[in-house]
Amino acid sequence: MDGTELAGQILYTWLTLVFGLILLPSAFGVSLGISEIYMKILVKTLEVSPWSDAALPPRSALAGAGRGTRGIIQRDESPMEKGLSGLRGRDFELSDVFYFSKKGLEAIVEDEVTQRFSSEELVSWNLLTRTNVNFQYVSPRLTAVWVLGVIVRYCVLLPLRLTLAFIGISLFVIGTTLVGQLPRNRLKNLLSELVHLTCCRICVRALSGTIHYHNRQYRPQKGGICVANHTSPIDVLILTTDGCYTMVGQVHGGLMGIIQRAMVKACPHVWFERSEMKDRHLVIKRLKEHIAHKKELPILIFPEGTCINNTSVMMFKKGSFEIGGTIHPVAIKYNPQFGDAFWNSSKYNIVSYLLRVMTSWAIVCDVWYMPPMTREEGEDAVQFANRVKSAIAVQGGLTELPWDGGLKRAKVKDAFKEEQQKNYSKMIVGNGSLKSELD
Amino acid sequence: MGSRASTLLRDEELEEIKKETGSASGFLLHELGEDNYQNSLSHPSTREVSHSQITRLYSRFTSLDKGENGTLSREDFQRIPELAINPLGDRIINAFFPEGEDQVNFRGFMRTLAHFRPIEDNEKSKDVNGPEPLNSRSNKLHFAFRLYDLDKDDKISRDELLQVLRMMVGVNISDEQLGSIADRTIQEADQDGDSAISFTEFVKVLEKVDVEQKMSIRFLH
Numbered sequence: 079m080d081g082t083e084l085a086g087q088i089l090y091t092w093l094t095l096v097f098g099l100i101l102l103p104s105a106f107g108v109s110l111g112i113s114e115i116y117m118k119i120l121v122k123t124l125e126v127s128p129w130s131d132a133a134l135p136p137r138s139a140l141a142g143a144g145r146g147t148r149g150i151i152q153r154d155e156s157p158m159e160k161g162l163s164g165l166r167g168r169d170f171e172l173s174d175v176f177y178f179s180k181k182g183l184e185a186i187v188e189d190e191v192t193q194r195f196s197s198e199e200l201v202s203w204n205l206l207t208r209t210n211v212n213f214q215y216v217s218p219r220l221t222a223v224w225v226l227g228v229i230v231r232y233c234v235l236l237p238l239r240l241t242l243a244f245i246g247i248s249l250f251v252i253g254t255t256l257v258g259q260l261p262r263n264r265l266k267n268l269l270s271e272l273v274h275l276t277c278c279r280i281c282v283r284a285l286s287g288t289i290h291y292h293n294r295q296y297r298p299q300k301g302g303i304c305v306a307n308h309t310s311p312i313d314v315l316i317l318t319t320d321g322c323y324t325m326v327g328q329v330h331g332g333l334m335g336i337i338q339r340a341m342v343k344a345c346p347h348v349w350f351e352r353s354e355m356k357d358r359h360l361v362i363k364r365l366k367e368h369i370a371h372k373k374e375l376p377i378l379i380f381p382e383g384t385c386i387n388n389t390s391v392m393m394f395k396k397g398s399f400e401i402g403g404t405i406h407p408v409a410i411k412y413n414p415q416f417g418d419a420f421w422n423s424s425k426y427n428i429v430s431y432l433l434r435v436m437t438s439w440a441i442v443c444d445v446w447y448m449p450p451m452t453r454e455e456g457e458d459a460v461q462f463a464n465r466v467k468s469a470i471a472v473q474g475g476l477t478e479l480p481w482d483g484g485l486k487r488a489k490v491k492d493a494f495k496e497e498q499q500k501n502y503s504k505m506i507v508g509n510g511s512l513k514s515e516l517d
Numbered sequence: 518m519g520s521r522a523s524t525l526l527r528d529e530e531l532e533e534i535k536k537e538t539g540s541a542s543g544f545l546l547h548e549l550g551e552d553n554y555q556n557s558l559s560h561p562s563t564r565e566v567s568h569s570q571i572t573r574l575y576s577r578f579t580s581l582d583k584g585e586n587g588t589l590s591r592e593d594f595q596r597i598p599e600l601a602i603n604p605l606g607d608r609i610i611n612a613f614f615p616e617g618e619d620q621v622n623f624r625g626f627m628r629t630l631a632h633f634r635p636i637e638d639n640e641k642s643k644d645v646n647g648p649e650p651l652n653s654r655s656n657k658l659h660f661a662f663r664l665y666d667l668d669k670d671d672k673i674s675r676d677e678l679l680q681v682l683r684m685m686v687g688v689n690i691s692d693e694q695l696g697s698i699a700d701r702t703i704q705e706a707d708q709d710g711d712s713a714i715s716f717t718e719f720v721k722v723l724e725k726v727d728v729e730q731k732m733s734i735r736f737l738h
Contacts, residue, residue, distance in 0.1 A: 150573050152735040170682070170698050172706065172714075173723055175605065175664050176731040178685070182609035183633050184734055185599035187577060192597055196580055485598050494602040499687030502604065506698070507690060 096241055100283055117288050120416060120439050150188045154180065158501050170506045190390075190479060195486045196425075197418045198389050204415050206438065231437050235286070239436045242284035247333075250277035251340040258343025270344040271322050278319040285312065286440040291320055296447035298323070298406035301372035303365075305398060306408040307470055308380035309388040310421040311428070312435065313410055316443060323378035324348060324368065328355055346374065362401055369403045376406065381463065382483045387420040388412050390477035394467045396459040404450045407466050409474035413442040424486065446473045534571060534627050570736055574630065578623050588620035589613070604685045608664045616669070632660045635733040655720070657732040662719050673714040675699055 099112060162177050200209050205227045253273035260266040282289065297320070298304040304323060306313060317323060325347040329338060341347055348368060354360055368374055381394035388411065399405070412419045417438025421431045435441065448469060453462045471478040482488075579585075581593050594610040595601050603609065613621045613629045621629075631651040649656065665673045665681050678699045686695065706714045706722045714722075 149737055150570070150577065152737055154734075170702060172665075172702060172719065173661075173726045173731065174685070175661050175681070176726075176728070178603055178605040179609055179612075179661065179664060180633070180732060180734065182600055182603045182606060183630065185597050185603065186594065186609075187574065187630065187734065189597050189599045191599065192580070481598060489595075490598040490601045494598075495604060495606075496687055498602060499604050499685065500689050503686040503689035506686070507694065 092241075096238070096245075100242060101245065101280060113283065113286060113288065116286070117440060117442070151184060153184050153188070158498075158505065162502075162505060174502075174506075190477075191481045191485055194386050194390050194392065194479070196387060196422060197420050198387055198414050200414060204439065206417075208434070209418070231439070236437055239284045239286070242280055243432075243436070246277050246280035246284055247337065249273075249280065251336060253277065254340040254344040258340075266344070273344065274318060274322050278315055281315055282319050285315075285435055287312075287316070288440060288442045289316055289319065290444045291447070292444065293447045294320075296406065296449050297321055298376035298408070298447070299404070299450075300375060301369050302376045302404040302406050302450065303369065303398065303401060304376045304378045304406045304408055305381055305394075305466060305470075306378070306410055307388075307391045307474065307476065308382045308385055309410065309412060310385055310419045310431075310435075312419055312441065313380070314378070316410065316445060317378060317408065320445070322375050324375045326350075326365065326377055326379055328352055348377070358397055362397060365401045369401065381467075384483040384486055385421045385423060386483055387422075388414070388476070390479050391467055391471040391474070392479050392481055392483040394463040396463050399453065399459045399463045399466070402453075404452055405462075405466055406450050407448040407470050407473075409446040409448065409470045409476075411444050411446075411474040411476065413444075416440040416442045419443070444474075448473055534624060571627070574627065575623060578626055588622050589626065590620055604687070605664065605681070608681070608684070612660065612663060632657055633732060633734040635735060636729050652733070654728050657728050658720055658723060659716065661732065662716055665714075671716060672711075673703075673719070675703055675712060678702060678714075 158177070162174055197209070203209060205224050207224075250273065253276075254270070257266060257269045257273055260269070304317070306317065314325070322345065324345070325341070327338075327349060329335065329349045329351055338347070338349055342349060346368075348364060350361060350364075365377060368377060379398045381398045382392050383395050386392050417435065417440055419435065419441055421428075423431075426434065451462075451466055451469070453459070457465070468478055470476075578589065581596070582589055583593060583596070584590070591610055591614070594613070595606070600606050600609070613625060615621075615625065628651060634652040636652055636654065662673070663669070665677055667677045667680060679695060682695050682699060690698075703712060703714060706718045708718055708721070709715070
C-alpha cells in the first residue's frame with residue numbers, strides 16, 4: 079500500500095511542478111528562466127571542453143573556414159581544361175586518363191554530396207556516444223563524466239520531455255478540435271493562433287529548444303510564401319513558435335494524420351493526397367488560389383524537398399517559385415554541439431529520431447528572417463530559385479550546392495555525365511579537324 | 518559502447534594497414550604507446566598515412582557501406598554522384614575489386630587508395646630491401662595502365678583503347694575519328710610492332726609526364 083501511495087504522491091508532485099513551471103508560462107509566452115540556467119551550464123561544460131584535448135589525437139589547424147569544411151583531402155578544383163593540359167597541342171594523350179582517375183578517387187574519398195546526407199562531424203566531442211565517430215580513445219575520467227551525462231539525459235530529461243510532448247500534442251489535438259467547432263470569424267482565428275502558439279511552445283520545451291530569432295521585422299506576412307532550408311520535421315515546430323503558417327504537405331496516416339486532420343479544422347492548411355502530389359500543376363494551382371486572397375496565413379514550403387544535414391543548401395525545386403507572390407526567405411541554422419537535429423530518414427524512422435532528439439542535450443538554433451524577394455523581369459523560376467537559395471546560404475553560413483537533394487535516394491541523371499563527355503570531346507577534337515594523315 | 522565497438526578499427530588491423538600502405542614507422546604506435554606516438558607524429562619523417570587519416574578513411578568507408586557488412590559493393594560506389602558522372606567511373610570502380618570478386622573490404626579499399634598518396638622525397642631512400650611502395654611512380658603508372666587494359670592481358674589492344682576512348686567521349690565523336698585517334702596513339706607508342714601497347718611502351722610514352730603530381734591526392738593533416 080505504501081508503495082503505491084508513494085508512487086501516487088510522486089506523480090502528483092511531478093505533474094504539479096510541470097504544470098506550474100512549464101505549461102502555464104508557455105500559455106502566456108513567458109519564460110521562468112529555468113531553461114536559460116540549464117543552457118548556461120551546458121555551454122560551460124560543452125564548449126569550454128577540457129576533455130576535448132585528451133580525447134582527440136592532435137589535429138593541425140583546420141584549412142577551411144567555418145564548420146563543415148573539415149576535409150580529409152585537399153581537392154583539386156581545377157577545371158578540365160587545366161587538369162588535362164598536355165605537353166603539346168591538345169589531342170588525346172594516354173595520360174588523359176590520369177585526370178579522370180584522380181577526380182574519381184577524390185570523389186571516393188570525399189564528395190560534396192553524400193556527406194550532406196549524414197550528420198555533421200563535430201570538432202570536439204559533446205559527450206554523446208552517437209557523435210563519437212572518429213574519436214576512439216576515451217579516458218577513464220571522460221567515461222565517468224559520460225556516465226553522469228547518460229544518467230542526466232535518460233533518467234531526468236527524457237521523462238520530463240516525454241511528458242511535455244505528450245501533453246503538448248494532446249492539448250493541440252483537443253484545442254484545435256474545439257476551436258474547429260466555431261464558425262469562421264475573427265474569434266476563431268485568434269483562438270486558433272493561441273492554441274497553435276501555446277502548444278508549439280510546449281513542444282519546443284519538450285525538446286529543450288533554445289531559439290534565437292533575428293530580424294523579426296521581416297517575419298513573413300499574410301499572403302506570402304515562406305521558404306526555408308530543411309533539416310528535420312522540427313523546422314516546422316521552430317518556425318510556428320513565432321507565428322502561424324499554412325502548412326503544405328502530404329496526408330499521412332497514424333499519429334501524423336490525426337494531427338493533420340485536427341489542424342485543418344482550426345485553420346485552413348493545404349493537405350494533398352499522395353496521388354495529387356504527383357500532379358505538379360494541380361499543386362501549383364491550389365497554392366495560387368490560396369495566396370490570391372492575400373488574407374491567408376503565409377504558406378510554408380521547403381523547396382529542397384528532403385532533409386539535408388544543415389551544413390549546406392541544396393538545389394531548390396522550382397515549383398514553389400512558380401506560384402508567384404512574395405517570397406519570404408528564412409535561414410535556419412542549428413548548433414550541432416548540443417544535439418543533432420538532422421533526420422537521416424534512410425537510417426532512422428521518425429520515432430527513433432524523436433527519441434534521439436529528446437535524449438540530446440538541447441536543440442539550439444538561429445532563425446534569420448530575410449527581406450522579401452520577388453521574381454524580377456526576365457528571370458525564370460530556376461534563376462529566381464537559385465537567387466533565393468544563395469541568399470539563404472549566405473545568411474545561414476551554409477555551403478551552396480547545385481546538387482539535387484533527391485540524390486539521397488535517386489541516381490544522378492545521365493545528362494551530367496554526358497556533359498562531361500561533351501566537354502572532353504571538344505577538347506580533343508576542337509583543336510583541329512579529323513587527322514587524315516598520321517604523324 | 519554498444520554496436521559501434523564492433524565496427525571500430527581494431528588495433529591489429531590498423532597495424533597491418535599501416536605496414537601495407539607504406540608506413541615503416543607504423544609499429545611505433547604499438548611500441549611507444551598512445552602519448553609518445555602522438556609526439557612522433559609531428560616529426561617530419563612520419564609523413565605517411567597517419568592514425569587519424571586511417572580513422573577518417575575508415576569512417577568514410579563505413580558511411581559508404583550501406584549494407585553494413587564491412588565490405589563495399591559496386592552499387593555502394595555508384596551511389597557517389599560525383600563518381601557516377603565521371604566518364605571513367607566504371608573503370609575506376611573496377612580497380613578496387615580483385616579478379617572475379619564483388620566485394621571489397623577496408624584493406625582492399627586502402628590498398629587502392631594508397632596508389633594516390635604523394636611520393637615524398639624521404640620515402641625514396643627508405644626501406645630499399647622492402648617491397649616497392651604502392652605509390653611509387655611505377656605503381657601509379659600501372660594503375661593507369663590497368664584502366665585501359667580491359668582483359669588484363671598486360672597489353673592495350675586497339676579495341677581496348679577504342680572502348681576506353683568511347684567511354685570518355687560519349688556520343689560526340691564518330692567511329693572513324695575515334696578509330697584514327699586510336700591508331701595514331703598506338704603507332705606513336707608501339708615499338709615492338711605488335712599493334713598493342715605493353716606496359717614498358719606505356720611507361721616510355723609517359724616518361725616526361727609529371728605522374729607524381731597528376732596522380733596524387735594531398736591529404737590534409
